[in-house]
Amino acid sequence: MKNSLSVNKQSNLLYKQIYEYILNRIERNEWKEHDKLPSIRTLAQEMNVHRLTVFKAYQLLKQNGKVYVKDKSGYHVHPDSIVPFEHLDYPIASSYFLRNHLSEIHRVPAIYQFSQALIDPNLLPNLYFSEYVKEVFDLYPKVLGTYSTVQGDEELREVLSRYFLKRHQLHLSTDEILITSGAQQAIDLISRVLVKPNDTVLLERPTYSAAIDIFRQQGAHIVPIDIHPCGYDMEQVESYMRQYKPRLFYLNPTFHNPTGYTVPTEQRKRLVELAEQYRCFLVEDDPFHDTYFYQEPPPPLFMYDTEGWVMYIRSFSKYVAPGLRIAAVVSRPLLMRSLLTAKSLSDNGTPLLNQKIFLHYFSSARLQQHLEKLRIALHIRKGIMEEELAVTDWKWMSPKGGLNLWIKIPEVIPMEELLVKSIEQSISFVPGTICDPLKKSESWIRLSYSYVNEQQLRDGVQRLISLSCSLASSCGH
Numbered sequence: 001m002k003n004s005l006s007v008n009k010q011s012n013l014l015y016k017q018i019y020e021y022i023l024n025r026i027e028r029n030e031w032k033e034h035d036k037l038p039s040i041r042t043l044a045q046e047m048n049v050h051r052l053t054v055f056k057a058y059q060l061l062k063q064n065g066k067v068y069v070k071d072k073s074g075y076h077v078h079p080d081s082i083v084p085f086e087h088l089d090y091p092i093a094s095s096y097f098l099r100n101h102l103s104e105i106h107r108v109p110a111i112y113q114f115s116q117a118l119i120d121p122n123l124l125p126n127l128y129f130s131e132y133v134k135e136v137f138d139l140y141p142k143v144l145g146t147y148s149t150v151q152g153d154e155e156l157r158e159v160l161s162r163y164f165l166k167r168h169q170l171h172l173s174t175d176e177i178l179i180t181s182g183a184q185q186a187i188d189l190i191s192r193v194l195v196k197p198n199d200t201v202l203l204e205r206p207t208y209s210a211a212i213d214i215f216r217q218q219g220a221h222i223v224p225i226d227i228h229p230c231g232y233d234m235e236q237v238e239s240y241m242r243q244y245k246p247r248l249f250y251l252n253p254t255f256h257n258p259t260g261y262t263v264p265t266e267q268r269k270r271l272v273e274l275a276e277q278y279r280c281f282l283v284e285d286d287p288f289h290d291t292y293f294y295q296e297p298p299p300p301l302f303m304y305d306t307e308g309w310v311m312y313i314r315s316f317s318k319y320v321a322p323g324l325r326i327a328a329v330v331s332r333p334l335l336m337r338s339l340l341t342a343k344s345l346s347d348n349g350t351p352l353l354n355q356k357i358f359l360h361y362f363s364s365a366r367l368q369q370h371l372e373k374l375r376i377a378l379h380i381r382k383g384i385m386e387e388e389l390a391v392t393d394w395k396w397m398s399p400k401g402g403l404n405l406w407i408k409i410p411e412v413i414p415m416e417e418l419l420v421k422s423i424e425q426s427i428s429f430v431p432g433t434i435c436d437p438l439k440k441s442e443s444w445i446r447l448s449y450s451y452v453n454e455q456q457l458r459d460g461v462q463r464l465i466s467l468s469c470s471l472a473s474s475c476g477h
């Protein structure tokens with residue numbers, strides 16, 4: 001009985017995968033409108049599955065208007081399921097449409113760069129790094145002559161393990177730490193290890209735009225959870241965990257990107273309890289932990305995890321040296337094994353030189369001094385942006401850390417036009433829709449105050465305000 005149930009469950013998953021596979025080939029224009037699709041028998045043989053499984057996939061395609069049936073000649077591609085060629089903005093190379101909306105915006109050069117949640121290079125310790133490069137070559141003359149281990153440099157992992165103990169009272173062995181090339185790679189590796197097509201993934205709404213694209217590329221069924229200034233509606237979280245049985249919840253609970261909100265301690269503890277109860281992984285992305293303006297944020301969720309349901313990603317890329325692309329993923333041993341395989345398939349290990357340079361800076365006293373100054377500089381820049389915006393009726397919650405303001409602008413301002421006109425005037429920002437898994441939030445924008453200098457901040461925000469006023473008045477308001 002038990003066996004037949006699990007076989008049934010498996011074939012249910014299988015037909016959905018076949019459904020996705022066929023749909024994908026149609027969307028990639030491999031099969032054109034009215035083309036005849038392979039017969040059920042052929043496809044079943046090709047894919048080594050039962051004919052009934054392929055039949056179920058075809059039925060679902062038919063039900064969703066993707067294919068139609070012609071008497072005696074089988075299944076054909078429905079013209080409505082074709083994506084017009086001019087809407088395909090990439091040569092299609094993979095089985096899913098690859099898109100990274102955020103990087104498309106970043107590719108546009110702008111003087112008033114408010115779209116990059118990056119720190120002004122003038123605020124980073126560049127000079128020290130040039131000293132460390134020399135030191136690293138003296139200490140490890142063969143550093144470029146070898147690979148790093150896949151998991152990352154042992155010495156760096158030891159330093160990080162001591163750091164996590166001192167900073168967050170976390171006892172971690174070096175085996176529980178993986179060095180990745182930035183947090184973005186970590187999210188990608190985790191998605192590959194944990195998510196199969198049609199698995200449910202909970203994402204905050206709004207969220208870090210690249211995460212939406214990564215999980216979507218993996219074929220996940222994305223279910224959004226609203227994030228508010230005081231965290232989540234925990235009843236909603238629980239009911240979604242019960243209802244959808246998600247594989248994971250990706251969250252950025254500290255100075256959240258794009259809103260700047262921080263999830264309170266009580267909710268952090270409860271989230272871990274829920275994760276254990278509903279067997280849902282929590283992927284905690286925490287790149288802004290140290291960029292607080294007043295007091296330290298609550299400890300990471302990871303601190304409350306005793307059973308291994310939290311994977312913790314801590315990037316040091318933003319505020320130390322983005323060019324080195326160093327982040328750490330902390331995970332309990334079982335998952336670590338799969339992560340290591342994914343990392344080895346991806347790049348065989350983060351460059352050793354980058355890790356050694358980072359290690360020397362990270363273990364020096366300079367890091368703390370740098371962070372203290374950086375927090376002040378960022379706080380000042382946030383203040384300047386808010387001062388300039390004060391003349392508008394735009395709404396935002398002043399964040400207590402992080403790099404961004406998440407702003408509601410009046411609905412009368414047409415967003416697309418604002419973006420196009422801003423780019424013409426060398427101003428860039430992130431439109432809210434790309435941070436929204438539902439692709440709504442049309443009248444929200446994310447402005448980063450961390451990248452441009454104080455004068456550019458003032459000039460750029462003034463220009464953006466005057467642009468939006470003239471757009472609003474041209475729309476008759």
Ligand SMILES: Cc1ncc(COP(=O)(O)O)c(C=O)c1O
Nearest residue numbers: 117182183184208252257315317
């Ligand atoms: C929430 C979040 N996660 C991950 C990243 C990517 O970080 P990294 O530069 O370490 O890849 C960013 C960058 O903006 C981010 O905001």
